Amino acid sequence: MAITESILSIVLAEAEKRDATRVKTVKIEVGELTNIVGDCVKFYFELMSKDTLASGAEVEIAEVPLQAKCPLCGKVKRVENLDFICECGTGMKIIAGKELAISAIEIE
């Protein structure tokens, strides 16, 4: 819920800054490793945005896959089954999959 509150306040601030009459779409990027449930965000957003410029806006959620890079050999891989060990045996560092960002909004 705190996350959705934060999304709504960012969206409204941006819409007001641009004198929008309504927000049509909110596009969100969610990393695979975040604990965000897209349907919950959509549900809370609908409730919280009532009587605001964002009322009725569609929330689109795009998942960013988990990727890691080996600090030793530089190999990058898509992490599956939470396997962070590189082919060379080294523990890899996460380079994508922790995102939690509003990528774009569509306004009128």
Next chain:
Amino acid sequence: MEIKLQQNILASNNKIAADLRKIFEDKGIYVINLMASPGAGKTSFILQTIENLKNDLNIAVIEGDIASKVDAEKVREHGVTTIQINTGGACHLDANMIRGTLGFLNLDETDLIIIENVGNLVCPAEFDLGETVKMVILSVPEGDDKPLKYPRIFIESEVLVLNKIDLLDYTDFDINRLKGTVNNLNPDINIFEISCKSADGIDSWISWLKDKIRKHLKS
């Protein structure tokens, strides 16, 4: 009209956390963000840590709970400054809540702050509180599969405390399986096997922490 934003949703939390981290560093305070599920033994662990360090360090505890001050009262009985945050439903602490406690702490005379996060393995890992170290406690009755179910918290933590090892003989918990899973997720993690009840393993945790605090104060 579409407007590209690429705005981090947690940016305002992260900004406050960065300010807090600067304050804690300037004052030489070591801050632990202690996370675990309900019943893993966070409060018992804090009490053990206090008992072992209270003669050497000035300690303060920030207790996060959805409601009640049960834990805060237990901790306060041990003679350390204790501040209760009731989140009123939120399943984690955020940086703004921690900022709100600073006025109740004597930062010039505090060496160690232990933040007991809300009991939950999911949300707390997402929120930076400006801490020096993130820790997670897992207890034997919860099972050795938890890192597979809640990987983020084990990836983010520098320390894993395995509590209630006195119960190992009564369960099918497999320490080697746990270590294999956790080391795969986070090869740099420090693991301590302890029992808050019997005090087994507490010494090695305390000596690790003392060493970290000593280095932190010097830096």
